Amino acid sequence: MVRILLLLLLLVIATGCGQGQLTNVNISKSQGFGEMNSDFFAVYTDKTSLDIFQHAIATAVQQEGAVNVVDPEFDLQLVTTKSQKSNYYLWLGQEGQQSSLMEATDTHTLYALTEEATASLRTLLS
Numbered sequence: 001m002v003r004i005l006l007l008l009l010l011l012v013i014a015t016g017c018g019q020g021q022l023t024n025v026n027i028s029k030s031q032g033f034g035e036m037n038s039d040f041f042a043v044y045t046d047k048t049s050l051d052i053f054q055h056a057i058a059t060a061v062q063q064e065g066a067v068n069v070v071d072p073e074f075d076l077q078l079v080t081t082k083s084q085k086s087n088y089y090l091w092l093g094q095e096g097q098q099s100s101l102m103e104a105t106d107t108h109t110l111y112a113l114t115e116e117a118t119a120s121l122r123t124l125l126s
Contacts, residue, residue, distance in 0.1 A: 024079050025053045027090075027125070030072040033107060036087045037075045042125070049124055053078070056117035057088075060101055063110045069100065074125075092125065093118045 024045045028037040044050060053076075072089035079085050087104035099113040099121065113121070 021081050022050050022054060022078060023081050025050065026077040026079065028075045028077075030075045030089060032071040033089070036077060036104060040077075044124070052117075052120045052124060056099075056113050056121060057101065057111075059117060060111035060113050063100075063112055067102070067108055067110045069102075069110065072102070075104075090121075092121060095119065095122060 024043055026040040027042045027044075028040045031037045044053070069091065073092055074090040076088040076090050077085055078088070089102040089104060089107075091100040093099040093113075093115075095118075096115060097118060098115055099118040101111045101113055102109065
């Protein structure tokens with residue numbers, strides 16, 4: 001039940017329900033846990049790209065057990081029309097693999113992204 005509630009919370013954040021519509025996703029190379037890197041190398045504002053990020057987060061599955069990961073590869077910042085910002089860490093998997101996602105404010109919970117989401121994100125980030 002807790003897993004379902006957390007996934008629904010991620011979906012609400014990703015879709016901007018009650019916080020406005022998702023307007024852009026900013027991406028930077030991560031400098032590790034803690035502060036988000038605001039030196040963005042990509043800013044996505046088009047509907048197709050935003051839909052890819054929303055789908056990746058909405059289909060993410062919470063992983064069981066203790067979180068033990070290396071520093072993240074990317075920092076993601078989701079921004080809504082009401083200027084609400086949500087920050088995430090992303091470990092982008094190789095082609096045919098899953099990726100991992102973590103909400104920056106909850107470093108004790110890790111989510112797995114599908115292989116399909118990984119492929120879509122790899123295409124966007126290339």
